[in-house]
Amino acid sequence: MTDKFVSIEGIAKRYPGAGGATTTVFENLWLSMPRGEFCCVIGHSGCGKTTVLNILAGLDAPSEGAVIVDGQAISGTSLDRAVIFQSHALLPWRTVLGNVAYAVSSKWRSWDRAKVKAHAQTFIDLVGLTGSEHKRPSELSGGMKQRVGIARALSITPKMMLMDEPFSALDALTRGTLQDEVRRICLETGQTAFMITHDVDEAIYLADKIFLMTNGPGAVLAEVVENPLPKDRGRTDLHRHPLYYALRNHIIDFLVTRSKTFAAEKPGHDPRNVPVVHIGKPGLTVASDAKPEPLKETSWPSLSRPSTSS
Amino acid sequence: MTASSLRLRAGLVSIVLLAAFLGIWHLATRSAAPVATMSPEYAKLMGLTATQGKSAMPGPLDVGAKLWEHLKRPFYDNGPNDKGLGIQLAYSIARVGTGYLLAVLVAIPLGFLIGMSPLLSKALDPFIQVLKPISPLAWMPLALYTIKDSSISAIFVIFICSIWPMLLNTVFGVASVRKEWINVARTLEVGTIRRAFTVILPAAAPTILTGMRISIGIAWLVIVAAEMLVGGTGIGYFVWNEWNNLSITNVIIAILLIGIVGMLLDQILARFTRMVTFPE
Numbered sequence: 001m002t003d004k005f006v007s008i009e010g011i012a013k014r015y016p017g018a019g020g021a022t023t024t025v026f027e028n029l030w031l032s033m034p035r036g037e038f039c040c041v042i043g044h045s046g047c048g049k050t051t052v053l054n055i056l057a058g059l060d061a062p063s064e065g066a067v068i069v070d071g072q073a074i075s076g077t078s079l080d081r082a083v084i085f086q087s088h089a090l091l092p093w094r095t096v097l098g099n100v101a102y103a104v105s106s107k108w109r110s111w112d113r114a115k116v117k118a119h120a121q122t123f124i125d126l127v128g129l130t131g132s133e134h135k136r137p138s139e140l141s142g143g144m145k146q147r148v149g150i151a152r153a154l155s156i157t158p159k160m161m162l163m164d165e166p167f168s169a170l171d172a173l174t175r176g177t178l179q180d181e182v183r184r185i186c187l188e189t190g191q192t193a194f195m196i197t198h199d200v201d202e203a204i205y206l207a208d209k210i211f212l213m214t215n216g217p218g219a220v221l222a223e224v225v226e227n228p229l230p231k232d233r234g235r236t237d238l239h240r241h242p243l244y245y246a247l248r249n250h251i252i253d254f255l256v257t258r259s260k261t262f263a264a265e266k267p268g269h270d271p272r273n274v275p276v277v278h279i280g281k282p283g284l285t286v287a288s289d290a291k292p293e294p295l296k297e298t299s300w301p302s303l304s305r306p307s308t309s310s
Numbered sequence: 311m312t313a314s315s316l317r318l319r320a321g322l323v324s325i326v327l328l329a330a331f332l333g334i335w336h337l338a339t340r341s342a343a344p345v346a347t348m349s350p351e352y353a354k355l356m357g358l359t360a361t362q363g364k365s366a367m368p369g370p371l372d373v374g375a376k377l378w379e380h381l382k383r384p385f386y387d388n389g390p391n392d393k394g395l396g397i398q399l400a401y402s403i404a405r406v407g408t409g410y411l412l413a414v415l416v417a418i419p420l421g422f423l424i425g426m427s428p429l430l431s432k433a434l435d436p437f438i439q440v441l442k443p444i445s446p447l448a449w450m451p452l453a454l455y456t457i458k459d460s461s462i463s464a465i466f467v468i469f470i471c472s473i474w475p476m477l478l479n480t481v482f483g484v485a486s487v488r489k490e491w492i493n494v495a496r497t498l499e500v501g502t503i504r505r506a507f508t509v510i511l512p513a514a515a516p517t518i519l520t521g522m523r524i525s526i527g528i529a530w531l532v533i534v535a536a537e538m539l540v541g542g543t544g545i546g547y548f549v550w551n552e553w554n555n556l557s558i559t560n561v562i563i564a565i566l567l568i569g570i571v572g573m574l575l576d577q578i579l580a581r582f583t584r585m586v587t588f589p590e
Contacts, residue, residue: 059493077496089490093512093588102508106498138589156498 004068005035005192006056006160010272011065013051025051026219027064028271031211036190038183040203042251043213044259049196050164056194057083057162070159079107082153084163088145090137090152097133100124100152107156123155124148127181143174147181154185160192168198179205180235187231200251204229205238212254214262220269222262225250225277243280250279332370339369368559376559377566391551393543395563399571401543405461405536406529406575409468413525417473418518421480422506425514431481438477446471446532450539460540464533471532472525479521483514515586523579530572545571 012027025048033039041049054060056067058077066073069081090099100120105111111119124133127147137145146166153161166182167175183206186193197203203210210225228243238244258265348356368376384396424430446467453463487510495505537546545564552560 057497059496077499079497079499081497083493083497085490085493087490089488089494091491091494091509091512092590093586103498106500136589 003034004032005037005070006031006033006194007068008032008052008056009066009068011052011055011062011067013048013055013060014063023217025216026213029065029221030272030274031221033192033194033209035192037208038186038191038193038195038206039209039211040195040197040207041211041213042197042200042203042255043219044215044255047213047216047219047259049213053083053162053164053194053196057081059083079156080159082156082158082161084146084149084153084161084166086165086168088137088142088149090145090148092137095134095136096124096129096140096148097121099137099148100155103152104155120151120155123151126154126185127151141174142170143178146170146178150178150182150185154189154191158191160194161186163193163195165196165198167202175199175202176235182206200248200255201238203251204244204247205233205235210251212251212259214259218263220263220271221274222254222258222266222269223277224274225279228279247279250277335370339365339367366558368562372559373562377563380563390542393548395545395548395567398543398545398548399567402533402537402545403571405464405544406468406526406533409465410472410526410529412465412469413473413476413529414522416469417476417521417525418480421477421518422484422510424477425481425484426506426510431485438474442474442478447535447539450536454540460542464536464540464544467536468529468533472529475524475528476518476521479524480514480518483517483521484510486517487513512586512588516583516588519579519583519586523576523583526575526579527572530568530575534568 008029008031011029013025014022014027015025017023025046029052031052041052043049051060055062056069056074058074058081068074069078074081091102094102097117097120100123101116104116104120108116108119121133124130127150129144129147129151132140132144137148140148146169149166163182167178170178179202182193185191186206193206195203195206204227208227208231210227211221212223212225213219214222225247228247229238229241233241262269380395384394386392386394387397424434449467449470450463453466454460457463457466491509491513492505495509500508533544534546534549537544538550541547541550545568549561549564549568552558552564
């Protein structure tokens with residue numbers, strides 16, 4: 001990891017608890033991301049995922065440590081880091097265009113109305129909401145609202161996008177479509193993205209790297225799992241990749257059992273050197289006991305010919 | 311059943327109820343047979359109440375005739391004790407308007423400050439809690455003594471009674487703006503002033519307008535009592551003056567008009583509230 005675009009350096013979050021005691025959600029958390037990478041964080045509720053994201057966004061301050069983005073320690077929020085909120089957080093008294101234009105005019109204060117509108121329109125078109133510009137959020141479906149949220153985040157051309165379970169409130173079909181959109185947009189624009197999710201398949205489909213966090217309080221970043229699936233993976237044939245189930249099982253094993261027992265299992269865990277897991281690569285062990293099945297099926301299309309995904 | 315047919319039927323029931331009310335009122339106050347025989351000279355002195363058994367309470371026809379008289383000449387001015395109803399109402403509305411606008415100018419910015427600052431909110435809370443339940447008329451002697459002008463004192467009383475609902479609603483509205491909307495503004499690096507006007511104000515506007523609507527209702531309730539005390543002009547003074555004249559007809563007309571004006575004021579604020587309310 002030579003190019004550290006984002007570097008979280010030893011952050012901790014503590015809250016004053018009952019009777020003068022302090023509750024430590026997590027401490028000594030180190031994490032880094034290169035530019036243009038899509039990273040997902042998976043962990044159970046209460047492990048501090050959202051707090052990490054809020055610290056990255058600047059909405060929350062760490063009790064200890066620092067976060068460096070693009071060579072600069074962050075303090076507070078920034079237009080360089082756009083957030084897509086779980087609850088879409090659209091301003092209900094503004095139209096679709098008004099919501100996106102609000103972000104655009106916040107970034108470029110000197111732009112005139114026409115320029116702001118044209119710029120906002122570009123991003124509304126990008127997320128496929130052309131024709132709904134003058135609707136209010138209350139007239140939109142959940143998926144459309146989240147599209148507006150994505151358009152708003154993208155419209156300020158941020159250096160990175162932060163997503164807090166952006167699709168968890170959507171139905172499966174809409175979620176799939178939006179995942180495709182987000183993936184397409186991130187690949188096209190080379191966006192660095194940090195996303196929290198509970199959905200293992202979503203992480204496998206979208207992420208280049210998956211961060212696994214143990215249960216809180218006292219949560220730690222246990223492993224960084226490199227996604228072995230090719231960059232041009234498609235939703236339809238994702239599950240046919242020979243390493244798909246190995247990856248999926250590894251993550252699910254972690255969530256089901258190892259996220260609870262990790263601290264006891266690995267007393268010498270060094271939070272500064274979190275093991276990187278390369279699923280299925282010879283010579284590198286998978287940390288879980290569940291070894292991936294020997295690969296019998298090797299007719300994964302993309303290994304022999306270009307991806308057939310549409 | 312369509313909505314329009316429901317409205318039609320409701321209107322019909324309203325008219326029936328009104329007719330029944332007026333009918334009973336008319337029957338209850340009409341003249342009965344002569345109660346006693348007396349010399350015409352004496353009867354003239356005694357009036358219809360004694361001679362015809364007529365109720366001292368005016369009937370709907372008397373009130374209607376008198377109302378028509380008032381409506382024909384709403385703005386006449388025959389000196390201090392005899393002014394048209396239009397003039398009296400205009401005085402009251404002007405007092406309410408002035409006191410109310412002053413209260414808006416103080417309550418909304420102050421409410422914003424208190425709502426955005428937990429420190430101010432806690433520090434000012436005991437004062438607000440003590441001042442709020444004070445009857446506005448209790449301020450009257452103090453106002454008269456310090457201001458030394460009865461008309462301005464009435465405006466002050468309106469000010470002090472309409473400030474509390476607006477202040478409390480503004481504080482509540484501002485303090486309970488959804489965190490996620492604030493976070494949106496924060497991630498977009500929107501400055502405090504712009505945030506106040508583009509996020510907090512529109513988000514809190516429905517709550518603030520509800521407070522303003524409660525306030526105008528209270529102000530209109532209080533002005534009648536305040537004008538009865540300070541005298542001179544206004545619909546409240548008119549009611550008391552007509553009571554002293556023993557003109558129950560005029561008192562009834564004034565009551566009716568107070569109700570109608572109060573309703574109109576409320577409707578105006580309701581319309582404003584609808585304008586700023588957003589569906590979620």
